[in-house]
Amino acid sequence: MMKRKQVIILWLIINFLSANYTNAQERVNTSKFRRIEEWNTPNAYRTASGAPGFKYFQQRADYKISIVLDDKTQSIAGEEEITYHNLSPDVLTHLWIQLDQNISRENSTARLISKMRMKDTISVEEMSYYFPDFKGGFTISEVVDKSGSNEKYFVNGTMMRLDLKRPLKPGKKYTFKIKWSYSINDRLKYGGRSGYEYFPADDNYLYTIAQFFPRMAVYNDDRGWQTQQFLGQGEFTLPFGDFDVRITVPADFVVGATGELQNASQVLTKEQLKRFSEAKRTFDKPVFIVTPKEALENEKSRSTSTKTWHFRAKNVRDFAFAASRKFIWDAMAVKLGSTTPLAMSFYPKEGNPLWEEYSTRVVAHTLKVYSKYTFDYPYPVAISVHTDRIGMEYPMICFNGGRPRPDGTYSKATKYGMISVIIHEVGHNWFPMIVNSDERQWTWMDEGLNTYLQYLAEQEWEENYPSRRGAARNIVDYMKSDPSTLVPIMTQSESILQFGNNAYGKPATGLNILRETILGRELFDHAFRQYANRWKFKHPTPEDFFRTIEDAVGQDLAWFWRGWFYTTDACDQNLKSVKLYVPQIVHRKENAFEKIESFENLPDEVKNRLSQNEKDLMQTPYFLEISVENKGGLIMPVIVKFTFEDNTSHIVRLPAEVWLKNEKEFSKVFPLDKKPVHVILDPDLETADIDISNNQVDISRSNTFYIFTFKNQAQ
Numbered sequence: 064m065m066k067r068k069q070v071i072i073l074w075l076i077i078n079f080l081s082a083n084y085t086n087a088q089e090r091v092n093t094s095k096f097r098r099i100e101e102w103n104t105p106n107a108y109r110t111a112s113g114a115p116g117f118k119y120f121q122q123r124a125d126y127k128i129s130i131v132l133d134d135k136t137q138s139i140a141g142e143e144e145i146t147y148h149n150l151s152p153d154v155l156t157h158l159w160i161q162l163d164q165n166i167s168r169e170n171s172t173a174r175l176i177s178k179m180r181m182k183d184t185i186s187v188e189e190m191s192y193y194f195p196d197f198k199g200g201f202t203i204s205e206v207v208d209k210s211g212s213n214e215k216y217f218v219n220g221t222m223m224r225l226d227l228k229r230p231l232k233p234g235k236k237y238t239f240k241i242k243w244s245y246s247i248n249d250r251l252k253y254g255g256r257s258g259y260e261y262f263p264a265d266d267n268y269l270y271t272i273a274q275f276f277p278r279m280a281v282y283n284d285d286r287g288w289q290t291q292q293f294l295g296q297g298e299f300t301l302p303f304g305d306f307d308v309r310i311t312v313p314a315d316f317v318v319g320a321t322g323e324l325q326n327a328s329q330v331l332t333k334e335q336l337k338r339f340s341e342a343k344r345t346f347d348k349p350v351f352i353v354t355p356k357e358a359l360e361n362e363k364s365r366s367t368s369t370k371t372w373h374f375r376a377k378n379v380r381d382f383a384f385a386a387s388r389k390f391i392w393d394a395m396a397v398k399l400g401s402t403t404p405l406a407m408s409f410y411p412k413e414g415n416p417l418w419e420e421y422s423t424r425v426v427a428h429t430l431k432v433y434s435k436y437t438f439d440y441p442y443p444v445a446i447s448v449h450t451d452r453i454g455m456e457y458p459m460i461c462f463n464g465g466r467p468r469p470d471g472t473y474s475k476a477t478k479y480g481m482i483s484v485i486i487h488e489v490g491h492n493w494f495p496m497i498v499n500s501d502e503r504q505w506t507w508m509d510e511g512l513n514t515y516l517q518y519l520a521e522q523e524w525e526e527n528y529p530s531r532r533g534a535a536r537n538i539v540d541y542m543k544s545d546p547s548t549l550v551p552i553m554t555q556s557e558s559i560l561q562f563g564n565n566a567y568g569k570p571a572t573g574l575n576i577l578r579e580t581i582l583g584r585e586l587f588d589h590a591f592r593q594y595a596n597r598w599k600f601k602h603p604t605p606e607d608f609f610r611t612i613e614d615a616v617g618q619d620l621a622w623f624w625r626g627w628f629y630t631t632d633a634c635d636q637n638l639k640s641v642k643l644y645v646p647q648i649v650h651r652k653e654n655a656f657e658k659i660e661s662f663e664n665l666p667d668e669v670k671n672r673l674s675q676n677e678k679d680l681m682q683t684p685y686f687l688e689i690s691v692e693n694k695g696g697l698i699m700p701v702i703v704k705f706t707f708e709d710n711t712s713h714i715v716r717l718p719a720e721v722w723l724k725n726e727k728e729f730s731k732v733f734p735l736d737k738k739p740v741h742v743i744l745d746p747d748l749e750t751a752d753i754d755i756s757n758n759q760v761d762i763s764r765s766n767t768f769y770i771f772t773f774k775n776q777a778q
């Protein structure tokens with residue numbers, strides 16, 4: 064039992080605390096313009112301006128890989144030597160290696176957490192997607208050091224920890240070897256970013272192979288080892304390095320891969336070699352290296368011997384390849400400011416006539432447009448490979464859908480879908496292959512930025528190109544969708560809802576709004592280029608992006624980052640009231656006012672005391688007061704269009720800072736020379752306003768106000 068006195072003291076304390084608590088709540092700065100608390104603290108690795116700091120470091124991993132692709136069993140076996148460079152200031156006791164193929168293991172986390180709901184009617188194909196019989200995943204047969212003695216390792220899902228015999232000191236490197244194999248997935252049956260497609264008509268396989276070897280995880284200042292498991296939605300995080308890869312395939316296969324082919328003379332015919340060098344000199348149209356006729360012959364052959372294709376790639380974060388008997392191969396050179404890469408395509412006859420007409424030309428176009436807005440494409444080749452349905456990107460090579468009907472006809476949707484996916488996947492060379500953000504954590508950093516540039520490249524491909532994403536009006540349906548299906552863009556990759564809209568469409572639209580509506584093209588293009596150049600061949604974080612843009616444009620954009628990236632607020636501006644005022648001039652005589660017919664009737668000595676600006680204001684025929692309410696919560700500029708009785712119009716653009724002191728509502732007056740009859744907010748649909756029914760008002764009546772001057776008599 065408490066004594067009475069203690070009870071009173073306790074009661075007083077509770078009251079005091081709760082009173083303080085309430086006050087604290089009220090007094091916290093909740094301004095949407097405040098700086099963003101979630102941002103990491105700038106340090107010697109990453110500066111407050113968004114640039115790499117003076118102690119910035121990144122690790123490096125070089126690979127030597129030999130693989131054999133077995134077309135009979137659709138499996139791969141490989142041996143790799145990894146040299147890991149510890150360029151961090153830290154001593155490492157272990158290394159983390161990614162085993163992404165383990166996502167296809169029988170009891171992988173990804174499979175255990177995948178969910179379906181029962182419906183009245185379900186196709187067995189859908190069922191088998193959720194209950195696959197495919198048993199994939201790496202078989203690791205050997206992990207040894209340079210001298211061949213066994214390494215100690217542990218596999219946890221899609222991650223493998225290698226316990227170093229001796230700690231790896233800063234500035235030192237470590238070389239070890241892994242032998243592995245796995246069964247390739249049927250991509251059309253089980254899904255996946257890579258795998259094979261089987262063509263029953265000619266009994267051939269087309270392989271698009273990626274995440275196919277154990278790859279080093281990223282270790283950096285931002286989060287140490289990136290240990291997020293591969294669950295399927297969040298993509299990849301990889302250090303840069305040099306690759307030397309030998310791919311052994313049946314002798315009648317054609318192979319396209321990340322990097323430059325080192326032994327063309329051993330894998331191509333004399334005639335093909337000649338065409339290859341011709342392609343390197345041809346800038347106006349693609350040149351066949353493997354012709355449709357040769358591809359058709361390859362389709363029918365069943366070589367029992369093998370060939371080894373040798374590729375080297377410098378300073379890339381990954382390696383992928385495609386192989387098939389069915390490949391037609393064409394290429395053309397592209398002249399950029401400082402580089403001359405080769406745009407190439409690999410496709411089976413099933414891709415034609417679309418692919419020979421468009422693929423390589425679209426690759427070339429993408430290289431030009433993206434280079435213009437960022438930096439010249441630094442790699443020697445850029446390859447587009449035809450697949451059914453998917454679009455997936457790797458350094459220098461990507462796998463793209465867009466297949467005509469069997470009779471060779473195709474819809475507009477197929478054609479533009481194909482052009483868009485090629486632009487998009489080739490564009491990924493910039494984000495995230497070169498500007499190497501952490502995809503496992505932040506999908507928007509590559510998908511959003513890339514979709515933004517994709518929009519620009521589409522619009523430059525053709526006037527009125529039917530772009531799906533980019534324009535503000537195209538994101539409105541998403542912005543007003545069921546709140547329980549919305550999460551902020553700044554949500555980790557695996558937890559994103561409405562994936563395409565959230566991580567592609569919304570960030571791309573946000574950048575477009577910054578460019579067109581908030582900053583202007585010249586300023587935004589400068590800032591975007593600044594970000595790309597600061598972080599090319601490095602690992603940026605979201606803060607590095609936000610800070611760099613502000614640093615380059617000279618403006619605090621916290622309100623925009625917060626609203627667009629950190630919340631799900633939508634823009635809904637309500638034109639709450641519009642009042643038209645007509646001035647009545649009055650002359651102040653002692654303590655009384657006298658109406659004056661017109662400005663001219665004011666006594667001369669009064670008029671002479673007025674400045675020109677005061678004279679103009681007194682003669683302005685109309686003053687319009689508008690009140691705008693921010694119903695959606697998102698801070699946005701306010702664009703007001705006045706239409707006058709003579710049918711002319713005028714647009715006033717108010718910056719977002721108009722909301723600084725009151726984020727809910729403001730009123731503002733505009734002096735007008737002509738009589739306004741109509742006012743509308745956001746007339747060109749630039750702000751993704753989710754309810755435009757409250758954006759306009761017709762003006763039918765006016766009010767009178769009295770205007771006078773203090774200069775009515777000699778001062």
Ligand SMILES: [Zn+2]
Nearest residue numbers: 487491510513
């Ligand atoms: Zn993408």
